[in-house]
Structure formats: structure tokens, C-alpha cells
Amino acid sequence: xxxxxxxxxxxxxxxxxxPQPAATHxxxxxxxxxxxxxxxxxxxxxxEWVNDRxxxxxxxxxxxxxxxxxxxLSRLWHLQAGYRWHGITGERLAGWPDxxxxxxDQGADPFIFDLRTGAIQFARHGAGAxxxxxxxxxxxxxxxxxxxxxGQFVEEAGDDLFLDDDSVxxxxxxxLVKRLVSLLGDAATAEAIVDEFGW
Numbered sequence: 001x002x003x004x005x006x007x008x009x010x011x012x013x014x015x016x017x018x019p020q021p022a023a024t025h026x027x028x029x030x031x032x033x034x035x036x037x038x039x040x041x042x043x044x045x046x047x048e049w050v051n052d053r054x055x056x057x058x059x060x061x062x063x064x065x066x067x068x069x070x071x072x073l074s075r076l077w078h079l080q081a082g083y084r085w086h087g088i089t090g091e092r093l094a095g096w097p098d099x100x101x102x103x104x105d106q107g108a109d110p111f112i113f114d115l116r117t118g119a120i121q122f123a124r125h126g127a128g129a130x131x132x133x134x135x136x137x138x139x140x141x142x143x144x145x146x147x148x149x150x151g152q153f154v155e156e157a158g159d160d161l162f163l164d165d166d167s168v169x170x171x172x173x174x175x176l177v178k179r180l181v182s183l184l185g186d187a188a189t190a191e192a193i194v195d196e197f198g199w
Contacts, residue, residue, distance in 0.1 A: 010148025065198035066107030
């Protein structure tokens with residue numbers, strides 16, 4: 001489990017954080033889960049202002065593959081398009097469970113908050129069907145802290161992250177795993193996560 005302070009410290013280098021109360025920022029058709037409301041009120045990934053039509057962009061966090069994207073609360077319900085409902089017709093998609101809420105993505109592969117348990121799954125397109133799987137994170141704070149740490153590590157390592165063939169340097173990978181162990185609790189979990197994220 002991660003704390004609010006750990007999540008804020010990990011995400012702060014990747015963009016503006018500000019409180020986003022559900023009463024003024026949530027536009028969903030379902031009640032906002034309390035854990036998500038707390039996350040946006042106390043961690044508050046907001047990002048840069050784009051324009052009056054788009055609003056705030058949310059946070060874009062570096063990774064070795066596709067970037068991690070965490071939306072501001074005002075755009076969180078819109079993020080469900082393409083998963084919960086068809087992005088063009090608005091038709092509800094039967095294959096998407098009611099108890100799932102996308103809270104972030106990596107190249108449109110969703111991080112899914114389970115409304116029943118509060119845990120976070122990670123799913124990939126192209127598997128044929130969406131299905132319940134083992135959670136990758138215990139909760140949204142652990143997810144945010146982990147993604148933020150990965151992003152910080154990528155920025156700190158710079159060109160040293162890769163070998164001449166553009167593969168990740170195993171030494172750098174080992175350093176990241178070590179950094180994540182203190183957050184995730186054990187090396188096996190940290191190893192599995194960096195594998196999942198393309199390291």
C-alpha cells in the first residue's frame with residue numbers, strides 16, 4: 001500500500017497537482033467511488049491547461065514504451081469511451097463489466113479500478129475479450145506512486161537507460177526494480193510490473 005504523500009511525491013515531477021472535488025469535477029453517470037474521490041482531492045493529477053474546450057490535460061508520465069496517462073477528474077468519465085461505451089455511437093458495450101472504471105492508460109491499454117475491491121487491473125487490447133484478472137496494484141495510490149517512480153527513473157537515467165541496440169540496460173532495470181521494492185513490498189512483484197511495462 002502507498003500513502004497519499006508517496007503518490008504526490010512520485011507524480012509531482014510530471015505535472016501540476018491540485019485538489020479536484022467531485023462536486024465540481026466529476027461528470028459521470030455513476031457515483032464516484034470514495035477512493036477515487038480521495039485520490040483526486042488529495043493527490044489531484046491535473047497537468048497543464050490546454051484550452052477552454054479541452055481544459056486540463058492530466059499527467060503524461062514517461063516509460064520505456066508507451067507513456068502512462070492519468071486524466072484530471074473532469075475528463076475521467078470521458079476516458080470510459082471505447083471501453084464502457086462505443087466512442088462514436090455511445091452504445092453501451094456488453095463486454096465491459098459494470099464494476100470497472102478506467103483510471104489511467106498506457107497507449108490505450110487501460111488501468112482498471114474495480115469498484116468492488118478498489119484494486120487496479122491492467123489489461124491489453126487484442127486479447128479477444130475483457131476479463132477479470134489478478135490485480136496489478138492494491139489500490140489507486142499504489143498505482144500512482146509506481147507509475148510516477150517509473151517516470152522519474154526514466155527521466156533521471158536519460159540515455160544511460162538503453163544499450164546500443166536500444167534495449168533496456170539490465171543494470172538500469174535492476175536499479176528500477178530495487179527502487180520499486182520499497183513501495184511494492186517484494187522483488188517478485190516489482191519484477192512482474194517492470195516486465196508488464198516493457199522493461
